[in-house]
Amino acid sequence: MIPEKQKILIVDDSEMNRAILTGILDDGYDFLEAENGLQALDVLRAHRDISLVLLDIVMPELDGFGVLSVMGEQHWIDQTPVIMISAESDSMLVERAYQLGATDYISRPFDKSVVRRRVMNTLMLYGKQKHLMRMITEQVYRREKSNRLMTGILSHIVEFRNAESGPHVQHIQTVSELLLRQLARKTDRYALTEDDIALISTASALHDIGKISIPDSILNKPGKLTAEEFEVVKTHAAVGASILQNLPMTQDEPLIQVAYQICRWHHERYDGHGYPDGLVGDQIPITAQVVSLADVYDALTGERCYKKAYPHETAVRMIQNGECGVFNPLLIECLLDIQDQLQREIGTPPEARNFSLAAQRISDHMVREDDLPFENNLQYRLAYEREKQTFFAPFAGGLQFDYNIRQDRASVSDYTADPVCENRTFTAEELLRLYAVSPEDSRRLRDAAKQTTPESPDASISATVTVRGEKTLCRIAIRTLWSRESIRRIIGVVGYVVPIGTDHSAAPALSLRMNNITGLRARTILQELQLYFDKVRLVTPEDHGVYKLNEDGSLKRRERPCYAIWGAEQVCRNCAGCKALSDKNRVVKLELTKTGIYQVIAKSVVVEGRPFVLELISRSDVGIWFDSHGKKILLEKYGRDFYTDALTGAYCRQYFEDQRASLQGEDGVAMIDVDHFKEINDAYGHPVGDVALKKIVGAILSCIRSTDMLIRYGGDEFLVIFPQIQKDAFTLKMRYIQDVVSRLAVDGYPDIRLSVSIGGVHRVEPLTEAIRQADQLMYRDKANKGVLRL
Amino acid sequence: MTLQEFYAQIGGSYADTVRRLCSESFVLRFVKKYPANPSFDELCEAVDRSDWESAFRAAHTLKGVAQNLGFDRLYAVRWIWMRYMPQWD
Numbered sequence: 001m002i003p004e005k006q007k008i009l010i011v012d013d014s015e016m017n018r019a020i021l022t023g024i025l026d027d028g029y030d031f032l033e034a035e036n037g038l039q040a041l042d043v044l045r046a047h048r049d050i051s052l053v054l055l056d057i058v059m060p061e062l063d064g065f066g067v068l069s070v071m072g073e074q075h076w077i078d079q080t081p082v083i084m085i086s087a088e089s090d091s092m093l094v095e096r097a098y099q100l101g102a103t104d105y106i107s108r109p110f111d112k113s114v115v116r117r118r119v120m121n122t123l124m125l126y127g128k129q130k131h132l133m134r135m136i137t138e139q140v141y142r143r144e145k146s147n148r149l150m151t152g153i154l155s156h157i158v159e160f161r162n163a164e165s166g167p168h169v170q171h172i173q174t175v176s177e178l179l180l181r182q183l184a185r186k187t188d189r190y191a192l193t194e195d196d197i198a199l200i201s202t203a204s205a206l207h208d209i210g211k212i213s214i215p216d217s218i219l220n221k222p223g224k225l226t227a228e229e230f231e232v233v234k235t236h237a238a239v240g241a242s243i244l245q246n247l248p249m250t251q252d253e254p255l256i257q258v259a260y261q262i263c264r265w266h267h268e269r270y271d272g273h274g275y276p277d278g279l280v281g282d283q284i285p286i287t288a289q290v291v292s293l294a295d296v297y298d299a300l301t302g303e304r305c306y307k308k309a310y311p312h313e314t315a316v317r318m319i320q321n322g323e324c325g326v327f328n329p330l331l332i333e334c335l336l337d338i339q340d341q342l343q344r345e346i347g348t349p350p351e352a353r354n355f356s357l358a359a360q361r362i363s364d365h366m367v368r369e370d371d372l373p374f375e376n377n378l379q380y381r382l383a384y385e386r387e388k389q390t391f392f393a394p395f396a397g398g399l400q401f402d403y404n405i406r407q408d409r410a411s412v413s414d415y416t417a418d419p420v421c422e423n424r425t426f427t428a429e430e431l432l433r434l435y436a437v438s439p440e441d442s443r444r445l446r447d448a449a450k451q452t453t454p455e456s457p458d459a460s461i462s463a464t465v466t467v468r469g470e471k472t473l474c475r476i477a478i479r480t481l482w483s484r485e486s487i488r489r490i491i492g493v494v495g496y497v498v499p500i501g502t503d504h505s506a507a508p509a510l511s512l513r514m515n516n517i518t519g520l521r522a523r524t525i526l527q528e529l530q531l532y533f534d535k536v537r538l539v540t541p542e543d544h545g546v547y548k549l550n551e552d553g554s555l556k557r558r559e560r561p562c563y564a565i566w567g568a569e570q571v572c573r574n575c576a577g578c579k580a581l582s583d584k585n586r587v588v589k590l591e592l593t594k595t596g597i598y599q600v601i602a603k604s605v606v607v608e609g610r611p612f613v614l615e616l617i618s619r620s621d622v623g624i625w626f627d628s629h630g631k632k633i634l635l636e637k638y639g640r641d642f643y644t645d646a647l648t649g650a651y652c653r654q655y656f657e658d659q660r661a662s663l664q665g666e667d668g669v670a671m672i673d674v675d676h677f678k679e680i681n682d683a684y685g686h687p688v689g690d691v692a693l694k695k696i697v698g699a700i701l702s703c704i705r706s707t708d709m710l711i712r713y714g715g716d717e718f719l720v721i722f723p724q725i726q727k728d729a730f731t732l733k734m735r736y737i738q739d740v741v742s743r744l745a746v747d748g749y750p751d752i753r754l755s756v757s758i759g760g761v762h763r764v765e766p767l768t769e770a771i772r773q774a775d776q777l778m779y780r781d782k783a784n785k786g787v788l789r790l
Numbered sequence: 791m792t793l794q795e796f797y798a799q800i801g802g803s804y805a806d807t808v809r810r811l812c813s814e815s816f817v818l819r820f821v822k823k824y825p826a827n828p829s830f831d832e833l834c835e836a837v838d839r840s841d842w843e844s845a846f847r848a849a850h851t852l853k854g855v856a857q858n859l860g861f862d863r864l865y866a867v868r869w870i871w872m873r874y875m876p877q878w879d
Contacts, residue, residue: 014851016827020820020858024811058850108857112812 005030006051006123011040011067012085013059021054021085024112025119037062041070044080052123053082054106057093068100077101079130081122168298169205174345175294177201182334183290190286203259204291207266210240237267238276261285266292269325281328293331296324301346312343399435399467399497403428405490435497436466445476449493454482455551458527465497474498516606519553526614535565535617538607541577547612555608565617566598576602577613645712647690648697656711656719660767668722668730669770670760671778672700672737677716684749692746692754699740703733719771727762734758757782793818800861807860820859827855 011034034040038061057064071077084097084105184192240263265288268274300315403410441463448459460477478495529536538547544561580602601616645652681689713719746752759777764770797804833848856865
């Protein structure tokens, strides 16, 4: 059978652009088109099998954001991924689209290979997720079905002796389940999960197993029992409980525990007039309360050896009137709420009942829950799959591997290859040879894996890997997978290999909302981010604290202050953390140290109700940086020299330009220009001019604070940025600079008189404007020498 | 006139566009379609009506297509033009 082509919806108001996209993606897909947002929603409503939406932002009728919002409200976005088409590389728009649930974006102008790859990756990722969902549903369905079958057989043996109506067990399960679901809807009091509901309704089948000990003569006696006979019948509750208690299997099994409660207490009554223990109110476990009501309801509506069947209405009225004892009023409400459904479901033969719906519900729940119960191999395998899935999720594409240690088999998916080659298997040795990983790197990778623990299973190294004949510097990131046995061992390793400098990014992890998250959640996020950055930490910039997250999510302050990491003994210039905290935003800055250049992304976060700054630090020696959204960018040139002016040692213009984004809101901005510098060069030659320039820079540096920033802006023009400075102090500083420079002498040239013109502005925004005004003032200063202007 | 000469004439980037879209014939197909693009008429009409919102969108569309086809000079003009268009409420 030819598999059906996947459907892609292209939404763009330009017919040309839609045609270009269709042309680029070619004949591998079926295309649907819409020229505005409203049309797009109509198409989505009519075709629920669309695999992917390519969505423009600016459109008539309803724009791209509007479409995303509706898709979110309708939960379509859970099933149908959206890739945005953004004309501008405006990061604000892209950010907003991500927040609304977009998976990725394509920017104009279109690049054929990028567009094709993004589409392919997104489809593949969603396809895998759907496949996993289906698999879990299927397995849960099967497990549920056989569990029910077994308890069904068991209880039927009891019922068979009892000669009660066959479907009694089935009815009790159904009624219990419906009651429980309604109860969970009504109140949080009993904290019922889908798992609990399934468990209780399964266990309800066992409520009467104690009847196995009651003689036939009493059990099947038509007509009224004598007082003694009734006392014998009453023992079945306690007997059933003790049968379960004496089972030669673990009592921790939730099913046994629940069944015990049900057997022992399903004849208790809310007012304390039941048996065997006379419990009152919520002393009776809710499990038993529910089953006892279900039991009474079914006894009334069914035929018994001692009575005829009552119609539904009569049964409900009798229960309401307390003719069968007192029940939890909340449960009676639930019974009334579900009346219609009850009559419908009880009337349906058991085979027709929709097990798969229940399975779907449970699997939904399992996929959402964080901790899976590890009851059997199957669930364990699913958990393993799920862990792999979460690990790979942020990195659609690249080279991925999944290594099983016991079998020494690795399967490799190379999404960089076109067509995608999947499911080739190798031994570890073969794999390392195939990609020409050096013995040294192999050893480092093994060592990194050995360092992992079940609690922190991630590690990464950078290594040279040969991909399709080309040596490439890559990051190899791995996650070790651990056995669930009491002695935990590594049983597998999953990993991916990404060339350093491709457009892979930490964006998904970074774009997570981190407003008041718990310590545990923060720990997980930090671990994930450690895959991308050399150092990830939480700091409190106002008091220079660095915090550690313990395994239980608690926060502990480290001894060393935040700036110690830079080998600095004092607070950093242009503290990115302070800025991120005050702007409640992300800030990127570069930190130059003796050992190299580091890039710091600072993001304000709230953990356990406390404000922190999340710092993501990467060393730039490999030539990769991240932009403020965590997207990797590659710099052609790098190294410390790249950012400092070779002659004077001041920062060079490029540093300023790269830092610019984090430099808003500075207090003082000054432009300094050397007077008559051209004349000095002309009269004495460039070497002398260079000496003079060096002297001047030295003089300026001696006047400014270490937190200020001196940039060689042009040939003999300098820019000084003073964060946080009072206006008076700023004015004084500029006078001081002019004064110190005027006293400089150039050795061997006593007649050279050095001076500078300065223009400074205080608190002018934005920075571009501040520089423009400072520049003007500087020229005015030059024109009437000696009078400093502000 | 070859496609390359055409791009040189209009100040576009031929090499980059062909690289991005992978084949000359693909590019040529859409270059030929460009004049028939309805957005230009829409733009003129909207400007006549002083309907700036529609004008903005039409210009935006033209800009997007120009960008995709590597008509750099045209793209720059549109972009500047859009920035100085009167703002609507």
